[in-house]
Amino acid sequence: MTTKTQEITGDISINTENILPIIKKWLYSEQEIFVRELISNAFDAINKYKKIKISEGVGDITSKGKIKIKIDKDKKTLTFADNGLGMDAEEIQKYINQIAFSGAEDFIKKYKDKDEKNQIIGHFGLGFYSAFMAAELVEINSLSYKKGAQAVNWQCDGTSKFSIKPTKKTEVGTDVILHINKENEKFLEESKITELVKKYANFLPVEIEIDGKLTNDQNPLWLKQPAEIKDEEYKEFYQKLFPFSPEPLFWIHLNVDYPFSLKGILYFPKILHELDSHKGQVKLFCQQVFVTDNAKEIIPEFLTLLQGTVDCPDIPLNVSRSYLQNDPYVQKISKHITKKVADKLNELYKKDKENFEKYWTDISPFIKFGMMNNHDFYEKVKDIVIFPSSSGDNTSLKDYLERNKDKNKDTIFYCTDKESKIVHLNMLKEHGLEIIFLDSVIDSHFINFLESKDPKIKYKSIDSEVDEHLIDKTAQNEIEDPKGNKALKEKIETIFKENLKNEKLKIKVEDLKSDKTSAIIMQSEHLKRMKDMSLMMRQKLPEQMFEDYTLVINTKSPVIKNILKLSETPNKGLNTEMLCNQVYDLAVLAQGPVSGEQKQRFIDRTNTILASLEG
Template sequence: MVEPQSANRSIPFKAETIQLLNILIHSLYNDREVFLRELISNASDALTRLNFELLTNREVFEAEAEPKIHIRTYPDEKLLVITDSGIGMNEAELIENLGTIAQSGARSFIQAAQEKNAHLSDIIGQFGVGFYSSFMVAEWIQVTSRSYRIEDSAATWFSEGAGTFNIEPAEYEHRGTQVKIKLKEDAAEFLEEFRLREIIRKHSDFIPYPIYLNEGEEKVNQQTALWRQSPQEVEETQLEDFYRQYTLDFEKPLLHLHMAVDAPLQMYALLFVPANPERNIFSPRKQDGLKLYARKILIQEYTQDLLPKSLRFIQGVVDSEDLPLNVSRESVQSTRLMAQLKKLITNRLIDTFSRLAKEKPEEYAKFWKTYSVFIKEGIATDEEYYEQFMPLLRYHSLKNTTEWISLDDYIESKPVDQQKIYYILGDDERSIINSPHLEVYKKRNLDVLLFTDPVDPFVLMRAKKYKDIELVNAATEKLDASESQAEDAEQEKPETQEKIHTVISRMKTVLGEKISDVRVTHQLVQSPARLIDAEGALTPELQRVYKMMDKEVETPARILEINPNHPIIQKLAEVSESEEIGKAVIAQIYENALLIEGLHPDPAGMIERIQKIMQSALE
């Protein structure tokens, strides 16, 4: 090997790049092997870009050259050389890609390194600065490249990692890029074949191009795309390794789906449900979407047309034999095949979720807690798939406050003569379980689903029925809590009616415009009163939807329904109209009903009133 010639152009690095080099050289000493991962990743990207270019352009320098990555060691000269036959670069591209492109990436990387306490070895690729990690082990680096364009000539980039880099024309007979690294004295381990094999298999085993080492003809990496292997032949550890390399997420995925389909079309897929839907700071993904391949050639990095939007949390790859190689990234969405792929993948995913729920309910409970909002979004927004999402719903209920039950579970356990599925809306389960609206259901031993997620009202806008059984709000349904004709007859006595009429009249006077009416109900058991919407008002579901959308809607004053059997109501009839304690109790009954509905009256006024009621009780 020959030492690099002195270059005829010296160009200063940007300030951010110098700061970046300082961080990488001094902060990654214990993870120095990542430089090789980054260089191999860059070489793989160059080969992928060339493959895409070849789809529409055969006027390429050395068009028939084998796509490969070659690593050679020269121990006597302490040289490590990584070569690829990818798309290559001309002089201007060398300056842009290795001299100035890291300006914004370097700034972002520096900020992440300073603020996030991150493992720098995990995030360098995220900001396009991975090449510079080579200076951890290098005395100098020389990059020689020949572009795929026939008219371009080769050029060499050289730097010692200080304040400048040099650029000059070069003689390089092959297309692609050669990175030559003069290793430091303490980096001799990266000249040992066994060490290089270990690093390649750890970080780059699934690179889709052959990686050769020295003069051996044996590929060091597996190369075969894991998703194209038979699902029965792939071990769990291989899936975890692939997922970790693909996502840089070191937490195991909740579940995976490995597909190999021959009909009605030929396709392969390897899909994962992450443990957390939020992409972490280390994630190389810039947006939602699956990687789409056509016969192992990457067509689109982030394909959002293969799944309903509500399943955007799914990560992975899809590879189709039927997708034409000459398809453009712009036209891929409009092909009929995409619709077929979407239907096939979505159906299989939903089947996978359903099977998990049936066979491993505890694991499905973890999935549901993490991704319930996405499933509900699918029901609320997806015309095509919402019915398939419905069986995936899980809720707590009046009889199942700690276990998740499905709509099917609810139907199976309900009384034969019950013709509806009852639910109630609220802000949290503890409050709605004690709602007066549910007292009649408790008395009649009927179950009610607890809808406390802010997304639930949107679900109910579309999901009016399930398996032809109507879903109805328990708070608006008319059920009678009385158990006998004798109890009903007692309410019909003239003296009882007169007392209740007196209470109603007094309540209307005290509450005035705060309510639209006061009337008797037989749906209360333990509570003295409840509030219901006036006729003509928006449904509770719509009211919550508008609230979520920050839309102001004028709601008519509510109706106060009272329980004629409650001691407080009966005692009120005996209190003189002139006594202030009666007025205070009426106001407190109303505001208690507001509190139960999640509406908050003036707390200061309540405290003063409650104290007066307490004082009166003590006297």
């Protein structure tokens, strides 16, 4: 028989006079977590009562657990009511005045003086006292399941003072009543509380009502067996998690019970543009309660480009991120997730190549980023990386090297912008050379990474130098100017240097096999990669750093031959300087965009040349 409760007032047994202001200040930007903490406490009470009903044969075993949230704007109260096992006065003294408060106190003592306020996974551990982040007064009305128990009311205004007294309550369970302070009246809006319940407890296996309306889904898809789930169900669940998102490409269902517990679904999202690849979101749950969507110590960083859910019931959540980084259990989970993702990609590549290639544009940034950041992932997927090729098909690097081993052994030709490099591209294609296309901002960094992994393979941009396959090695460098004893190449070089008057520009004369191109611009591989990487990293480096270009002039070109003749027999309307600059500008235009000033000079000069033509 429980003794009758007398009204009690007193001080909560803590060393700190008042840690609640510290809690409020320390977690100011995350006040909303009190919703999760109070729902978690209510769910815990319901679960315990369910076990007691079975073991002790008390209460109605058929009644369902339920959490009811009630909003009273007039009284400015927010109530969390559960039909769990309840508490009597003695238990409130023990669990609220001592254990709960000391737990919150320990939590704050451990972290308040460290620069870790945003480094605690989920901020679990504050528990009941997180309610004071939004309330000026908190009440508890509770009736224990114990026979003869008397309902009690507990009150605290955020200081160390409390009171306990008898109250009227007929149903077993606990009501936590928050008297919301003026600064936090947003928590009296049904839409706000609904949003938070869906965020933190949408998949909790107990009904949660807000003012009588069922709010949550108690059966998350990740708890079902994969064999029982249809594709449409996976897609519908994705829309619940990420409303208005395009349909996912494919997904992985995680379902592990041993040696650790891990469940979840990871989706590969449709990426609308490259920047989207940084906006993935993997939601971490602990026993179906939302913890965070920023758990890079548990979810490998490169996998956060994906979207979905991971439920890890055994992860310690009230510890710092630095602790988790070295936790063996967490490392095992991280490795397992990495393996499952790599296995799925390999399976798709081998069994459904057509769809794999169709998805490639969307998944390639994630795969490349993962390879550069995780060695295990690199080893598992390195042979399934594909690139669009000038052959018209996609190719793996292994297949490319095998196909071209007789032409360009251990060299891979690549192009980063086929529209602006069309001249270079066509020159190589004419001579049977295959080019892969790198069309992602991450690719300049990626090829550096690939070279570091296999130094014997070289990646050569098609506009970095004239490949030997394009040069006519049978051409004779004849003496063109007997008086000055200058060979043909030397004379052409002299003409262009004298007329272009550009000291920064290097000039090189080559006997190209084709006579279609008069001149092309080349930039060193090193500078080209540096420029591409600076663009990728959004670094604004001085343009002068990259002004190291080479003008390659083709001796076989009829245009160059005419310039040679003109240099010896001047024309009234045309002059060598004008044509040399025209050839240079044509090469620059073929390389890419030019300044407005340079474009105007080119147009004016072109008009002059056309006007000088005789009818």
